[in-house]
Amino acid sequence: MSLRRTSSALVSVLALAAVGAVPTAAAAHGRADGFTRLSTFPAYLNSSIGDTAAAEISTVTEDGRTVVYTDSPGERLGFVDITNPSKPQPAGTLAMGGEPTSVAHLGGLLLAAVADGRLVVVSASRKIVRTIDLGGQPDSVAVAPSGRYIAVAIENERDEDVNGGALPQGPAGYLAVIDAKTWKLTKVALTGLSTVAPTDPEPEYVSINSRDEAVVSLQENNHLVVVSLATGKIKKHFTAGAVTVSGVDTVDDDRIALTGSITAKREPDGVTWITDELFATANEGDYEGGSRGWTIFNAKTGAVVWDAGNALEHIAVSYGQYPDKRSDAKGIEPENVAFGRFHGVPYVFVNSERGNFTAVYDVSNPRKPKFTQLLPTTNGPEGVVAVPSRGLVVVSSEEEDASIGIRGTVQVFGLGANPTNQLISRNGIPWGALSALSAVPGRKDRLVSVTDAVYTPTRILGLTTGGTIDSQLTVTKDGTPIGYDAEGIVARKQGGYWLAVEGSASTPNLLVRLDAKGRVQEEITLPADVAATITTNGLEGVAESGTSVWVAVQRTLKGDPANTARIGRYDTVTKTWSWLLYPLDAAPTGWSGLSEIVAVDGNMFAVIERDNQRGPLAAIKKIYTFDVPRTWSGTPTVTKKPAKDLLPILKSGNGWVQDKVEGLAIAGDGRTYAVTDNDGLDDATGETVFMNLGKLL
Incomplete structure (x- = not known):
């Protein structure tokens, strides 16, 4: 999830601001309400308009009133007061002394992973109270719902300029597990599991269920691992698999033609638990894959419960959000996923990094998820956080190029108001x-x-x-x-x-x-x-x-x-x-x-x-x-x-x-x-x- 993109390959969606009554996307799918965009907060408001400031991964504090985001270019955390989510206010920054890659919260504490190999623990008063040596370059950090464990994916990301970026490249990545009571760190080795570069696992993202089990995506290795945090033992591991997807655009030729076919490894990036047995992946692709969709897996068996196939790209096309210039690469690039239950309805939120949108799915039946809405975002949506306690979804977008008016932002969407009408x-x-x-x-x-x-x-x-x-x-x-x-x-x-x-x-x-x-x-x-x-x-x-x-x-x-x-x-x-x-x-x-x-x-x-x-x-x-x-x-x-x-x-x-x-x-x-x-x-x-x-x- 490092900043590896340029501003030249960006994307599209279409909002319809209507005076007359126009059916909404949510209503068209049988729902009376949906999510609507409440606000857009440029990250530079925490510094100055001339500053380079991004918002990559974000969390929302336990009280639901403050968004905390990682600002890699600024080597800092940024804070946004969303007490009134329609009028977010700048709430300052905190220097990290290095590039933060992820942030999560544990009660009143913030946990920031920093690329130089540290986990920085920050108090509610924004004081650094503890620094933990992770022993390697971290990517994602997650906190168990129980509050007992912290898991950090230590990616030790490969150098793309070495041998064409080919794997393996040492040192091997692993999962760092921290006991939140003792702050003791245990390393869980992930080598020897995947068929792709088994000596060089590169864990990308981690999510924890209510059983204190972590699911870890090894993106470049096209592998998924389920770990018991209590024992540090691997409970299950399996390939993310490959899929043949037809009816997609595979040629960068200034036209959108859904006539091509790809066979690709999923290579998932973001992962999130839906239940204690099912989890979802965003299949961005990186090393040599990317299936342009998202998948629900059974953690016990490794079986695919459901796969989006070409549906997410077709949705992007219908909503005017398809990035044709990425047709010969990885298309819309699903980047991240989040789960939340709102008014009793379970939702999965899927970020498209190149399509600049978040797709909303009702997963009441995980074997038949229902697309309900497409939420337009700013460029490069990376982080997505569900905040059911306040009926909010927060999306952080990392793309920052002031020369063309593109800025990193935090956007807040809310449930219950009239959702954004859209041209389709x-x-x-x-x-x-x-x-x-x-x-x-x-x-x-x-x-x-x-x-x-x-x-x-x-x-x-x-x-x-x-x-x-x-x-x-x-x-x-x-x-x-x-x-x-x-x-x-x-x-x-x-x-x-x-x-x-x-x-x-x-x-x-x-x-x-x-x-x-x-x-x-x-x-x-x-x-x-x-x-x-x-x-x-x-x-x-x-x-x-x-x-x-x-x-x-x-x-x-x-x-x-x-x-x-x-x-x-x-x-x-x-x-x-x-x-x-x-x-x-x-x-x-x-x-x-x-x-x-x-x-x-x-x-x-x-x-x-x-x-x-x-x-x-x-x-x-x-x-x-x-x-x-x-x-x-x-x-x-x-x-x-x-x-x-x-x-x-x-x-x-x-x-x-x-x-x-x-x-x-x-x-x-x-x-x-x-x-x-x-x-x-x-x-x-x-x-x-x-x-x-x-x-x-």
Whole structure:
């Protein structure tokens, strides 16, 4: 569980902020309530915004009021006061003198494993009262429900730069067992058990049941071991096994195709007991495996009670959270699992490290777990803790890259309120990177969106105003599927579509006309003088009014006044362009620009104006309207009027505020809808927000 990731392979999910009544995911599965996100706490709030601060593994103190997380980059523990879980407060840090890898609590004590081989015991007053030499590099630490024993997985992690990371590499890992009464440490050897590198066991995670039995995952060895902590004896050990999973994406090719098959060792990371005889594993994979799912095992027999197969990846695809760039590796990478019983219902919570979500399962029948919800998280969810006494689930996410607005966080979810509504696709239609939105003429409950350059070929997605993606249409040119960087779409009254295509250093900005079957009928370039000043940050929206097609240019063109963007009108009769200037708000940080344009009537247009910031730095996410003159010469500046500030809505989901609000439509029901682009989970949290703004325009 060390920090071995980069920010370039991140992931996606989609939250629907709705004014109207939309069925929730939990309700769709027969439950009247579920978990909803209450808050998101950036770890840097315990230091400063310019500090590098992560939140990897976390625990919640016995009274349920303080989250304690490991901050490896800062070599410290972080504290968050969740007395009010909707308004968490920074509660300081405690230096560890090394990188903490895990933390747990024993009554009023905290137990922090530190990578240099120590278990640091911290009092309720945050004083280090004891340090125990573990004799090796620890990973996970767990406390027995009885309070009698502490177990620490001593991984002695292999060096991936030595011999290509191949096993074996000494020294061998083991399980450290500490008697909480005497603080005496006993080492339980784990060598000679696995068929994979038996001389080099690398225990990754440990969990303890009410019988004082520990289950330990030997991730790289693809093995599971059950240990009696009272005797220090191994009660059972068995391989985690391999599984053939069909119907998954196995190729990194900018498209999601659930047609591949893998045969892989499970190589479990996180483990958790469900009962005293059953436990669950998150099958992340590491050395040479990863089955992309999670499994329930019988601890007595070693038998597989249930396995997720391809289901978890299919769920990720349906919720827009699938990381295509990881298709040729380990897919969504289930990282960790936790168990909790809420209002009598037993749940397992499964973190997807690359998909940036926590999946919730009802395990009332462990042989047939029922998926109930997908909880969108920030990047790299590592730790997950169930707190049934307060009806809470806490997820800590380690990814930290301030340069792109990605920060390590602690997120709190609560049971009992209305769960987050979510956009979901039917029949496994893959989606993400919804870069535009349009009404469908003549239909009150229909919208269309389009995928941008994250995926190829370009697809037009049909969805209901209630948030269900239920159709897809591939764009073709001369009979061949084509990939554009489509940033705008409008469905035409006479059938077909217009696309606004953003250019690059090697491709031009285009206005593209499609027929009703998505076939390219016409590609229209910009005037040479305008095209010469645009490469990236070009066309971002398109609208149609009468015989004119209107486009929005995202950023200020070279030579134009500062803090302006261009609005272009293409006359389809005369085949000529004319231009207006649009005044942009000055962004406190970064830049501001346009990302959508919609025709309200023949004279009025609405645009989305946004900055390029996310999280707490986000400042401009607004809808403005403006009227256009009937005739003009030159490039006059329009007068804009505020219509809606979207920032409060984006904040109301209590998540990480998304930067790319890129779709806007006035549907046939008279309501206005907006959507964010999740960048296909690349260098973004992956969460998409789809907003029903009511009768706004």
